Amino acid sequence: MALSRRVRSTRLLVISLVMASLLVITVDYRGGTSGPFEVAGRALQTVVGTLQSGVSRVLQPIGSFFSGLVHIGSLQAQNHRLQQEIQDLREKAQHDTSLRRLIDEFNSLYKLQQTYGLQGVAATVIGQSVNNFQWSVTINRGSGDGIKQDMPVVSGDGLVGHVVSVTSNTSIVLLVLDPDSFVDGRLSSSGVTGGVQGERNKDLQMSLVPPDTKVFPGEQVVTSGYQSGLYPPEIPIGSVSHVYIQDGGLNKLITIRPAVDFSALEIVLVVTGYLAPTTRTPPPSPTPSP
Amino acid sequence: MRRALSWSAVVITALVLQSTVFAQITLIGVKPELVYLVTIVLALLEGPSAGAVAGFGGGMAQDFLLNQPKGITALTLTLVGYAVGMIRQYVVTPSPLLPVFVVAGATAVGVLFYGAVAFLLGVEIGGGYLTRAALLSGLYNAILTPVFYPIIRRVAESSRTKKVFRW
Numbered sequence: 001m002a003l004s005r006r007v008r009s010t011r012l013l014v015i016s017l018v019m020a021s022l023l024v025i026t027v028d029y030r031g032g033t034s035g036p037f038e039v040a041g042r043a044l045q046t047v048v049g050t051l052q053s054g055v056s057r058v059l060q061p062i063g064s065f066f067s068g069l070v071h072i073g074s075l076q077a078q079n080h081r082l083q084q085e086i087q088d089l090r091e092k093a094q095h096d097t098s099l100r101r102l103i104d105e106f107n108s109l110y111k112l113q114q115t116y117g118l119q120g121v122a123a124t125v126i127g128q129s130v131n132n133f134q135w136s137v138t139i140n141r142g143s144g145d146g147i148k149q150d151m152p153v154v155s156g157d158g159l160v161g162h163v164v165s166v167t168s169n170t171s172i173v174l175l176v177l178d179p180d181s182f183v184d185g186r187l188s189s190s191g192v193t194g195g196v197q198g199e200r201n202k203d204l205q206m207s208l209v210p211p212d213t214k215v216f217p218g219e220q221v222v223t224s225g226y227q228s229g230l231y232p233p234e235i236p237i238g239s240v241s242h243v244y245i246q247d248g249g250l251n252k253l254i255t256i257r258p259a260v261d262f263s264a265l266e267i268v269l270v271v272t273g274y275l276a277p278t279t280r281t282p283p284p285s286p287t288p289s290p
Numbered sequence: 291m292r293r294a295l296s297w298s299a300v301v302i303t304a305l306v307l308q309s310t311v312f313a314q315i316t317l318i319g320v321k322p323e324l325v326y327l328v329t330i331v332l333a334l335l336e337g338p339s340a341g342a343v344a345g346f347g348g349g350m351a352q353d354f355l356l357n358q359p360k361g362i363t364a365l366t367l368t369l370v371g372y373a374v375g376m377i378r379q380y381v382v383t384p385s386p387l388l389p390v391f392v393v394a395g396a397t398a399v400g401v402l403f404y405g406a407v408a409f410l411l412g413v414e415i416g417g418g419y420l421t422r423a424a425l426l427s428g429l430y431n432a433i434l435t436p437v438f439y440p441i442i443r444r445v446a447e448s449s450r451t452k453k454v455f456r457w
Contacts, residue, residue, distance in 0.1 A: 010342075021362075021364040044354050129309065133408065180413075
């Protein structure tokens, strides 16, 4: 008697939990995540983000050197501060190769920032995705540092991804590797644009390229920076690794090796603004004069 | 109350470990699914209703840290926790290796179920990748079970209420 009541109550419990899950799926799927859901999610992300940064600080003691570097306001002030920072770090790095690697990373980020006229917030990667079906990283800067959803994220080597979720002190960045990530890319030699989509652990795929386009293996693919696009123009995405002809020559599929080494990603720049292409000096490019 | 708190601590620890330490130490590119591991072990120790509750809570927590339709992991793990708790009742001779095999199988099946639901909701999940991820995370979880099982059992026992558990 008691047993059967327990079995029945267990069944009722499971059914109601399944219904609750389905309700959340439905509400979220219809794009109605606001109110209690969002508050709960943000609270959880704050707790987990704080712990992640604690753990990653233990794992990478080098990371703490960069905690002083918080906000980058104007190019001038930032220029000064970064140079100071690099100089300080250089002194400390005489005997430390891992620190030197960070400086290199930082230096190249600084160069990229200068070349493309980017303004932004530097951040350290403190965690990665919690499951195997999303390619993302958590960074240690959030809305308190001026980060908003959809902001592009770059590293010294090129495009990293964009911000998909923000709390006051952490943000989640969806990498260009994720199949949900689409970037407008442009082939550097022909100037032809196409859509670049993530392919998980494999090379990125570029599609929607006209079949008669000439594509050279190894050529650079950069962001096209369409009007009102998410990403600033001319940021390196990667280089062409293979070209496939599909559908009997009707379609060209290009695979792209990403410029960024995502397994060793430590410092990134969240781009809060960039100078319009006309007002900045063009990046040094080997274009032959006509 | 105490039970809810200590289980939440276990789930949050699992999520943090999974996104930091185990994101670096992967098994051929695949991370373990620690929240699945926690749910399955709790279901083995505490039965179907506790397994379902732990799965729902842990799954929902994981969902809220992802940029994918929320509730899929919660649905998956509610069913996994309940099913594993039911299976436990039919095991006559408990071998010490039983948790390892149950964790391996239930994780792989759970991940496949997750992938199927996510696919139906329009998430891009390649069939080949899904199978690979399911098998490898099942294997990885099984390898980690001898490490985590005693810890989870200690937490479960210390937080167990004296009364008969009724939800």
